[in-house]
Amino acid sequence: SHSINLAVIPGDGIGQEVVAQGLKILAAVLPQDVKLETEEYDFGAKRYRATGETLTDADLASLKKHDAILLGAIGDPSVPSGVLERGFLLKLRFAFDHHVNLRPSKLLPGVATPLAGQPAIDFVVVREGTEGPYTGNGGTIRKGTPHEVATEVSVNTAFGVERVVRDAFARAQARPRKKLTLVHKNNVLTFAGHLWTDTFDKVAQEFPEVTTDYLHVDAATIFLVTDPARFDVIVTDNLFGDIITDLAAAVSGGIGVAASGNINPSGEFPSMFEPVHGSAPDIAGQGKADPTATVLSVALLLRHLGYEAEAARVEEAVAADLTERGDAARTTDQIGDALAARVAS
Amino acid sequence: SHSINLAVIPGDGIGQEVVAQGLKILAAVLPQDVKLETEEYDFGAKRYRATGETLTDADLASLKKHDAILLGAIGDPSVPSGVLERGFLLKLRFAFDHHVNLRPSKLLPGVATPLAGQPAIDFVVVREGTEGPYTGNGGTIRKGTPHEVATEVSVNTAFGVERVVRDAFARAQARPRKKLTLVHKNNVLTFAGHLWTDTFDKVAQEFPEVTTDYLHVDAATIFLVTDPARFDVIVTDNLFGDIITDLAAAVSGGIGVAASGNINPSGEFPSMFEPVHGSAPDIAGQGKADPTATVLSVALLLRHLGYEAEAARVEEAVAADLTERGDAARTTDQIGDALAARVAS
Numbered sequence: 001s002h003s004i005n006l007a008v009i010p011g012d013g014i015g016q017e018v019v020a021q022g023l024k025i026l027a028a029v030l031p032q033d034v035k036l037e038t039e040e041y042d043f044g045a046k047r048y049r050a051t052g053e054t055l056t057d058a059d060l061a062s063l064k065k066h067d068a069i070l071l072g073a074i075g076d077p078s079v080p081s082g083v084l085e086r087g088f089l090l091k092l093r094f095a096f097d098h099h100v101n102l103r104p105s106k107l108l109p110g111v112a113t114p115l116a117g118q119p120a121i122d123f124v125v126v127r128e129g130t131e132g133p134y135t136g137n138g139g140t141i142r143k144g145t146p147h148e149v150a151t152e153v154s155v156n157t158a159f160g161v162e163r164v165v166r167d168a169f170a171r172a173q174a175r176p177r178k179k180l181t182l183v184h185k186n187n188v189l190t191f192a193g194h195l196w197t198d199t200f201d202k203v204a205q206e207f208p209e210v211t212t213d214y215l216h217v218d219a220a221t222i223f224l225v226t227d228p229a230r231f232d233v234i235v236t237d238n239l240f241g242d243i244i245t246d247l248a249a250a251v252s253g254g255i256g257v258a259a260s261g262n263i264n265p266s267g268e269f270p271s272m273f274e275p276v277h278g279s280a281p282d283i284a285g286q287g288k289a290d291p292t293a294t295v296l297s298v299a300l301l302l303r304h305l306g307y308e309a310e311a312a313r314v315e316e317a318v319a320a321d322l323t324e325r326g327d328a329a330r331t332t333d334q335i336g337d338a339l340a341a342r343v344a345s
Numbered sequence: 346s347h348s349i350n351l352a353v354i355p356g357d358g359i360g361q362e363v364v365a366q367g368l369k370i371l372a373a374v375l376p377q378d379v380k381l382e383t384e385e386y387d388f389g390a391k392r393y394r395a396t397g398e399t400l401t402d403a404d405l406a407s408l409k410k411h412d413a414i415l416l417g418a419i420g421d422p423s424v425p426s427g428v429l430e431r432g433f434l435l436k437l438r439f440a441f442d443h444h445v446n447l448r449p450s451k452l453l454p455g456v457a458t459p460l461a462g463q464p465a466i467d468f469v470v471v472r473e474g475t476e477g478p479y480t481g482n483g484g485t486i487r488k489g490t491p492h493e494v495a496t497e498v499s500v501n502t503a504f505g506v507e508r509v510v511r512d513a514f515a516r517a518q519a520r521p522r523k524k525l526t527l528v529h530k531n532n533v534l535t536f537a538g539h540l541w542t543d544t545f546d547k548v549a550q551e552f553p554e555v556t557t558d559y560l561h562v563d564a565a566t567i568f569l570v571t572d573p574a575r576f577d578v579i580v581t582d583n584l585f586g587d588i589i590t591d592l593a594a595a596v597s598g599g600i601g602v603a604a605s606g607n608i609n610p611s612g613e614f615p616s617m618f619e620p621v622h623g624s625a626p627d628i629a630g631q632g633k634a635d636p637t638a639t640v641l642s643v644a645l646l647l648r649h650l651g652y653e654a655e656a657a658r659v660e661e662a663v664a665a666d667l668t669e670r671g672d673a674a675r676t677t678d679q680i681g682d683a684l685a686a687r688v689a690s
């Protein structure tokens with residue numbers, strides 16, 4: 001279709017600032033004949049404090065009408081830990097069946113990394129998004145007493161594991177190196193480990209060109225700092241994916257440049273795109289936030305909606321900007337303007 | 346007492362080689378009047394293949410008689426993943442209530458790190474060792490069918506969390522910086538997260554001199570590569586501890602130098618000391634293994650048994666050896682001999 005009907009959720013803290021730049025770049029890169037419609041939603045800490053609501057059924061029904069969602073960041077110190085995470089972010093991922101959580105890591109020339117020797121980093125993590133220890137299963141008995149017991153249940157289904165593993169194989173197949181690494185902890189978490197490993201081995205038969213590899217999650221963190229170049233595509237569960245993608249972001253330029261997509265591949269629900277970073281209340285409203293991660297999330301959004309050439313243009317603009325920027329500190333707005341100018345030209 | 350009755354479990358792969366060096370250093374550092382008795386146990390892949398046994402009740406009864414246990418490494422590609430981990434390593438940790446899993450990280454001068462700029466790293470992770478997702482709770486239904494469901498249950502008790510948190514506070518209190526960081530994921534794993542956070546805050550009252558800090562596990566991996574100097578003591582659950590200590594080892598000199606103690610503080614059961622690395626079958630039997638991690642585990646063993654001066658001598662010998670070694674490749678035996686000479690002088 002020649003229109004994009006986008007839900008925009010700026011959220012809290014720096015979310016507002018970075019999303020504004022993301023929209024600027026989106027408007028600049030889209031062809032003239034594509035109509036961009038946006039609707040802004042006020043989800044986040046402010047609305048929660050005012051109404052006690054995080055995400056209602058009516059909200060979900062309204063969001064569902066859009067082609068995609070662009071999110072800034074959700075979270076504020078004024079709200080107890082877990083309320084907005086479970087009540088908004090995870091609720092949305094589960095409600096819209098965002099089972100493919102896509103997190104690319106690419107160390108661009110000129111970008112600082114804490115690693116010595118600027119290794120070649122270019123991989124993508126396919127994190128499962130709707131199962132594992134994120135389901136909210138579990139509970140507490142005898143709370144606040146010396147006999148309290150709290151459990152967390154990781155739920156893994158053949159259906160859920162197979163679809164994300166197959167998605168990851170297809171992505172590996174489409175990349176030049178065609179390599180897929182399964183990350184789990186199958187020597188300790190043997191129930192879930194068997195399901196993940198057996199499913200991985202089964203689906204591998206359908207992709208004979210893809211080279212496969214297995215790493216325990218602890219070993220994976222070692223290779224992410226000693227030999228990140230070994231990775232091409234990684235598939236992993238929800239919690240391991242959460243952990244290794246923050247580490248991956250740190251080694252490949254920091255969370256200032258880490259993008260992500262919460263994807264519902266069937267298209268039954270709109271997919272959501274967001275920077276990996278949080279709302280950073282300490283620097284909010286000061287024009288200090290780096291909008292690059294949001295802009296790269298916009299590239300993922302464009303690719304998801306079929307605008308491959310535009311996605312590539314955004315990514316090239318970011319790469320050129322990071323390589324050619326001087327030492328001068330730039331405001332959020334200045335970075336956005338520079339990127340908008342690059343994609344428009 | 347003026348004797349040490351040590352159980353020695355060389356195990357598989359390079360375990361044999363590194364344990365031999367550990368014992369060499371132990372013999373060299375102990376005062377003449379301390380009688381060192383050792384009994385070797387043949388646990389591991391070879392025995393499992395021959396007998397199908399990993400660790401019997403009789404084995405446990407025999408091990409229990411010792412003052413401490415020194416372990417090399419357990420694991421071999423010939424044994425399916427999980428069999429020796431769950432059947433031996435974890436069984437022993439649980440049977441002997443090794444609830445304090447101590448893993449120090451110190452970047453010594455002259456030691457290579459994948460991080461740029463040689464940051465100052467000197468912290469210790471206190472990993473819970475008997476709860477969390479390591480309990481083997483969970484199960485599988487409809488195995489091998491498209492309707493398989495596999496669960497893993499993380500079990501957390503007030504008793505288990507409080508004792509390890511208190512141990513960590515005491516360790517932080519005894520260090521110059523007196524800083525303790527709780528690592529969890531309390532915004533998502535809210536049941537276990539509340540228990541850990543509330544217990545941490547409660548025990549903190551008893552240690553007013555200790556500065557406290559909280560990090561989500563994903564954020565902790567970022568700081569471990571961007572600012573490891575910020576850490577002094579970290580306390581965390583079994584699985585998060587597994588993951589971050591491998592990363593911590595990687596940034597502070599590699600798993601060739603990472604030591605660990607599986608400690609039962611009450612002394613009801615013998616504590617076990619082992620290098621963090623595995624059996625490395627690819628280099629086994631070639632004299633290529635670095636025994637340093639085992640030797641540093643011997644230092645932890647000495648300290649645990651009250652030989653503080655000897656523990657410090659071993660650590661100083663390792664530091665000097667790492668600083669002064671030349672570029673020449675040394676065999677396992679040569680490194681052991683060099684360290685033995687240093688501690689004896």
Ligand SMILES: CC(C)[C@H](C(=O)O)[C@@H](O)C(=O)O
Pocket residue numbers: 085086089090242276532533563
């Ligand atoms: C905020 C939190 C719920 C979230 C997660 O754990 O998935 C975040 O860390 C992320 O990685 O997107």
Ligand SMILES: CC(C)[C@H](C(=O)O)[C@@H](O)C(=O)O
Pocket residue numbers: 187188218430431434435587621
């Ligand atoms: C081998 C495995 C069971 C073990 C663990 O996960 O605890 C290891 O990784 C470790 O860290 O000691």
